[in-house]
Amino acid sequence: MISLEELKNLPSEAESAALSAKNQQELNQIAIRFLGRKSKLTLFLRSLKDLPKEKRVEVGQVANKVRSRISEIFEARGRSLAHSLKPIDITLPGISPRLGHAHLISQAINEISAIFKEIGFKRVRHPEVESDWYAFEALNMPPDHPARDEWETFFMDRPAKGDGDGKRFILTPHATSGTTRALVARKLPLRVINIQKCYRRQSDISHVPMFHQFDGVYADEGVTIRHLKGVLEYFVKSYFGVKREVRLRPFHFRFTEPSFEVDISCGVCGGQGCRLCKEGWVELGGAGMLHPNVLKAAKIDPAKITALAFGWGVERVLLMRSGLEIPDIRILYENDLRFLEQF
Amino acid sequence: MLFRLPYSWLKEYVWVPKNPHDLARQLSLHGPSVEKVEAVRHEFTGVVVGEIVSIERHPNADKLQVAMVRANNGVLLRIICGAPNIKVGQKVPLALVGATLPGGTTVSRRAVRGVMSEGMLCSARELGIHDDHLGILILHPSSKIGARLVDLGDVKDYVLEVEPTTNRPDISSVIGVAREVSAIVGKPLKQSGGRSEIKKTYSCPLTVKVLNRKLCPRFMAVLIKNVSVGASPWWMQERLARAGIRPINSVVDVTNYVLLEYGQPLHAFDADKLGNTIIVREAKPGETILALDGRTYRLKSNHLVVADAKKPVSIAGVMGGETTAVTTNTTNVVLECANFDPVSIRRTSRELQLFSDSSRLFEKGLSKESPTLTLSRAIELVHKICGGKHSSITDIRAKRYSPLSVELPLSRLSRVLGLSMPQLTVKRLLKRLGFRVGGQGATLRVTVPYWRDHDVSAPEDLIEEVARLYGYHRLTSVLPSVVLSTKDELEDFSTEDKLRHSLVAMGFVETLNYSFIRESWLKAMAYPPSRALKILNPLTNDLVFLRPSLLPSLAAIVEANLAHREEIKIFEIAKIYLPGQSHGRGLENYREEPVFLGGVMTRTGATAEELYRLIKGVVEDLYHKNVNNRADIQEELIKSRPPFADGLSAVIRQTNGRDGGVFGILDPLFLQSFGVNQMVAAFELPLSLFIGFRGYPAYRPPPKFPAVKRDISLAVSPNVRYTDLVRIMKSSTSLLESVELFDIYHDERLGDSMYSCAMHLIYRAPGRTLSSEEVEQAEAAMLKMLKGQFGVILR
Numbered sequence A: 001m002i003s004l005e006e007l008k009n010l011p012s013e014a015e016s017a018a019l020s021a022k023n024q025q026e027l028n029q030i031a032i033r034f035l036g037r038k039s040k041l042t043l044f045l046r047s048l049k050d051l052p053k054e055k056r057v058e059v060g061q062v063a064n065k066v067r068s069r070i071s072e073i074f075e076a077r078g079r080s081l082a083h084s085l086k087p088i089d090i091t092l093p094g095i096s097p098r099l100g101h102a103h104l105i106s107q108a109i110n111e112i113s114a115i116f117k118e119i120g121f122k123r124v125r126h127p128e129v130e131s132d133w134y135a136f137e138a139l140n141m142p143p144d145h146p147a148r149d150e151w152e153t154f155f156m157d158r159p160a161k162g163d164g165d166g167k168r169f170i171l172t173p174h175a176t177s178g179t180t181r182a183l184v185a186r187k188l189p190l191r192v193i194n195i196q197k198c199y200r201r202q203s204d205i206s207h208v209p210m211f212h213q214f215d216g217v218y219a220d221e222g223v224t225i226r227h228l229k230g231v232l233e234y235f236v237k238s239y240f241g242v243k244r245e246v247r248l249r250p251f252h253f254r255f256t257e258p259s260f261e262v263d264i265s266c267g268v269c270g271g272q273g274c275r276l277c278k279e280g281w282v283e284l285g286g287a288g289m290l291h292p293n294v295l296k297a298a299k300i301d302p303a304k305i306t307a308l309a310f311g312w313g314v315e316r317v318l319l320m321r322s323g324l325e326i327p328d329i330r331i332l333y334e335n336d337l338r339f340l341e342q343f
Numbered sequence B: 001m002l003f004r005l006p007y008s009w010l011k012e013y014v015w016v017p018k019n020p021h022d023l024a025r026q027l028s029l030h031g032p033s034v035e036k037v038e039a040v041r042h043e044f045t046g047v048v049v050g051e052i053v054s055i056e057r058h059p060n061a062d063k064l065q066v067a068m069v070r071a072n073n074g075v076l077l078r079i080i081c082g083a084p085n086i087k088v089g090q091k092v093p094l095a096l097v098g099a100t101l102p103g104g105t106t107v108s109r110r111a112v113r114g115v116m117s118e119g120m121l122c123s124a125r126e127l128g129i130h131d132d133h134l135g136i137l138i139l140h141p142s143s144k145i146g147a148r149l150v151d152l153g154d155v156k157d158y159v160l161e162v163e164p165t166t167n168r169p170d171i172s173s174v175i176g177v178a179r180e181v182s183a184i185v186g187k188p189l190k191q192s193g194g195r196s197e198i199k200k201t202y203s204c205p206l207t208v209k210v211l212n213r214k215l216c217p218r219f220m221a222v223l224i225k226n227v228s229v230g231a232s233p234w235w236m237q238e239r240l241a242r243a244g245i246r247p248i249n250s251v252v253d254v255t256n257y258v259l260l261e262y263g264q265p266l267h268a269f270d271a272d273k274l275g276n277t278i279i280v281r282e283a284k285p286g287e288t289i290l291a292l293d294g295r296t297y298r299l300k301s302n303h304l305v306v307a308d309a310k311k312p313v314s315i316a317g318v319m320g321g322e323t324t325a326v327t328t329n330t331t332n333v334v335l336e337c338a339n340f341d342p343v344s345i346r347r348t349s350r351e352l353q354l355f356s357d358s359s360r361l362f363e364k365g366l367s368k369e370s371p372t373l374t375l376s377r378a379i380e381l382v383h384k385i386c387g388g389k390h391s392s393i394t395d396i397r398a399k400r401y402s403p404l405s406v407e408l409p410l411s412r413l414s415r416v417l418g419l420s421m422p423q424l425t426v427k428r429l430l431k432r433l434g435f436r437v438g439g440q441g442a443t444l445r446v447t448v449p450y451w452r453d454h455d456v457s458a459p460e461d462l463i464e465e466v467a468r469l470y471g472y473h474r475l476t477s478v479l480p481s482v483v484l485s486t487k488d489e490l491e492d493f494s495t496e497d498k499l500r501h502s503l504v505a506m507g508f509v510e511t512l513n514y515s516f517i518r519e520s521w522l523k524a525m526a527y528p529p530s531r532a533l534k535i536l537n538p539l540t541n542d543l544v545f546l547r548p549s550l551l552p553s554l555a556a557i558v559e560a561n562l563a564h565r566e567e568i569k570i571f572e573i574a575k576i577y578l579p580g581q582s583h584g585r586g587l588e589n590y591r592e593e594p595v596f597l598g599g600v601m602t603r604t605g606a607t608a609e610e611l612y613r614l615i616k617g618v619v620e621d622l623y624h625k626n627v628n629n630r631a632d633i634q635e636e637l638i639k640s641r642p643p644f645a646d647g648l649s650a651v652i653r654q655t656n657g658r659d660g661g662v663f664g665i666l667d668p669l670f671l672q673s674f675g676v677n678q679m680v681a682a683f684e685l686p687l688s689l690f691i692g693f694r695g696y697p698a699y700r701p702p703p704k705f706p707a708v709k710r711d712i713s714l715a716v717s718p719n720v721r722y723t724d725l726v727r728i729m730k731s732s733t734s735l736l737e738s739v740e741l742f743d744i745y746h747d748e749r750l751g752d753s754m755y756s757c758a759m760h761l762i763y764r765a766p767g768r769t770l771s772s773e774e775v776e777q778a779e780a781a782m783l784k785m786l787k788g789q790f791g792v793i794l795r
């Protein structure tokens, strides 16, 4: 026979035993061990009759409490077993609510315009079917200037009539035509960014006949090359990461003077020089201070006003940043859903 | 135009650092970009200069010869050789026994058809210097017998790939780069050759007439008699080859060598074939010339030629003619060194589709002064290599040269740089670049050196020169302070963004299409091509018209993706292009470019009705989310609005009465022309529909009292429109809160005249709980009204 001490421990033993039961059948067997005819408790209760009466009542009350406690434990465990859930294979696939996908280029345009918005560049919208005055002449490229050959320009089949007599219409080959429009139409100080479709007669693994450029201009008194460097660095570090460095190399454009090519340190080798870069640098695009002739064409006095400008390809910065490793830029425009749905 | 510059050549003209990568970095930061630095070296050993003493036929083989070749210390070696171009007395590259050649072959003594050969004679290709493999490489007669070939030039070198910008053709030359290096590193140019006045020996017998001095502002010519034309020296061939120019013969090589050195083209004629008359004139219509590239060109009167008394002998500045070409048989040569009008050269070159190093330089604009030194350098080299006696120089100029002078106010410099630079620094930097600088005050007077007279003409050009030489990397950057303003804020972009987000949330995939489409796509949507904007010079026949609708492009995407998709939901936000409404009246009325939102969806097996309701749901959600979340869109049935199908599409009527875009089912014939043979729904809405709505509708508290929900099924005639059905139901009782259609089906028992329409009805009263009697009464009244009005029966 067990001691009173052992009797009082029975509920906690029963509790852990009950928890070990995986189903009702097992629980029943365990319950028999604790409450059955041959259980320690039953044997104890039977032995009570041998005790003196006062003691019997006292010990009997304790023993009965133990028994009802143990019964409760098995009932509770029985209830919980009855409601318990079958375990789930947590590696089963999720069921997608089927979100759609924004195009990679839209995503890039959104990021780019957000970055420039932070430093006060307002986004504007300009025509794509443009007169050659805005695209070339106002940008210091008079008719028949050989520089015009560098753009593989699409021409519209009909010239302008009426007020626009003699003007040729083209599909603008660069977003810089929008810069001319902004200079002509808006008041100073001017700080705008134009992100738009541009067109050139070319198609190969790194060129598409339609692509996107973003072209920014900031014109005011006191705008200097140092501001240009500040703006370029802000964009590069925001878009490509703070570790990337910027350098300006002398270059030549008709509409800026000085003109630069903007390089950023190679993201693959960190500027050490590798197969994918030129001596540690990769070319981002052009920039410069607007040529006085451009300001004059927009009736702005170059003796008072200076302006910084930059113009880069959206596709180019997109492909330069990411780990996309798209081997052929034309893939961006093929509209294969199996491609678009990856991003 | 990439320029390949051997480093050793540059070193002749200016001090350079030992490591060419250092120079490349410096040049890229301050001057022309260096794209690449390539290490080059000869991959052969044991090759010496040999002299051919005798040649006999091989006793056992018709095509082989047995040559006795003198090598080191007069030793005679017997060499078997198959090349037909060797002659007694020639100097040739002789690979001795034990020599190694590029690719790893080792030359050994061996019997060839029974005769022992003690070495081999090499072609240019066998030595890896250039590609000629038709014969043995012939060396210049002055080459010392027995000398190691590698000692005649530079066994190891680097080649810089320099990319001058289009405004600096002067940099496409050894001296041009040397000038830049000199300015950047601050060391003077070394003088080397060609600087001394050429002494006159006899008077020039040539009669030169320049008939168009605008197109040919300068023409210099000289006759050199008794030259011996053969192979140019090893060092010259080596440099030409490394610079990417194929050696031809010593005179032609000199003209090419000097072109690379000075960036000024020259041309050599065989004087005996040319005669004594040179006329620079416009071509006569129909005149032809056989050019050095072996092709015959038919000339037009705007093409400038150099002609003899009768016919063109060269397309001026573009390419020489074959008949007067200098060959190894030439004994007298005429050298031409001239300046031609860039626009004329460019036009000629383009019209003839004939491009040469010469035309590429002239069309960028060269200084009229550069022929002087270039020609004397060429005369010097011809003397040195081919001998001969030269005449006086004939020099015809349109105008006397006077150098350009530009004023540079220092204040403008600091305004652009954002820092003030001491006058002395500015002067020093400009002088290093060859400018002469005068003036003491706030404005400098700067004289432009002749080689810059095409790209420097204004203060800004000088500011750029000072700034780049100073170094852009030395300027600290400043972020412009931000001035915030909501003026002229365009709502387009944020609206596009909201619409894009909504559509992506609905599972649509954004596509991006070219703005140009082919004519058949216009025809498929019955759009007259005459009303579309057309490209004059399309890239291909697919890309001719600017699209007046987004839907053809989207239909093409459906076709391309149906093979691997059961369901397609795609959209695009882009401009469409239309001729201006008031066409022909002013520049800005040329065209209109409104932004549209287009989308299509299809699901294999879906009916037109299902797809219609799905696309309408998309349009309604866009409208509710982005325009007005209370008002229903007002749709009107439309007809004749291709590519939408008649009777299955609707136009949105805006509150101001304007057309707010179309949605519905696409015409199967339209789809068929894209190869799509299933039902497709689409929408095309102007972005303007969504512009100008900000804020929210007034708050409505959630109902406090419970609703009573009942389902009914009605038999309805197809003539009754759903919208009228609901209107009557709602007008019959104020208790009906909403109606939701959950099924439409055609029941055979009803026949064709009726169909079944199942709905959830929600009844609710404000301020109290409805009793079932009330609802039953209301419903009975409603059914009665429906029956009376439309003959609708409860099923």
Ligand SMILES: [Zn+2]
Pocket: A266, A267, A268, A269, A270, A271, A272, A273, A274, A275, A276, A277, A278, A280, A281
């Ligand atoms: Zn790298």
